[in-house]
Amino acid sequence: MLFDLATVEEIAGALAQKLRALRLQQALTQAELAARAGVSERALRNFERSGQATLETFLRVAQALGRAADLEALFELKVRSIRAMEQASETRQRAPRRVSADKPVAKPAAKSVSRRSSR
Template sequence: MTLTLAPADEILQALGQRLRAQRLAQDLPQSELAAMAGLSLGALRKLENSGQSSLETFVRAVQALGLADELETLFVLKRQSIAQMAQAEAAGQRQRAPRRRQGS
């Protein structure tokens, strides 16, 4: 599933399904992963079934599966060309209005 244009609930559900697939690939029962992650079984089930959870719950499950490295590439700023960096810097600089002359 491509996540680009999907609504938030579909993205969360897809992440829960991916987490379940990783757990099953490692041949772990839900109860064991929940214990390894320090989560309740209900919290893990909810995460896998609907994707509904706190970010902390998600990260704990990811870490327990040994997949924390997969999070490294999330939200990393992409390298820009020198021209793009100069343009962004110029756009961020504020300029003062010209000074008005007094009494002439």
């Protein structure tokens, strides 16, 4: 799923399914994970089903599954050089138009040379 194009609800649902898959991969029941995370089974069950949870519940579950360190990358500042920022702000220029092979190219009109007859 491309998070850039998804709604908040779709992202929340996708994150919940990923955490559920991690729970199953670690062979944990909902009760066991809820106990490890310090949340109620109901909160965990609701989160896995609907993707709705408090931020605290989400963080506790991620931490209990050993994935809290992965969240740090979300908020790392990406250092860019001044030149890269300048290039990003420059306006894009259009390429010159190409002449289509299907369309005939208009030829310049030939100059007419008038000859006067000399008598």
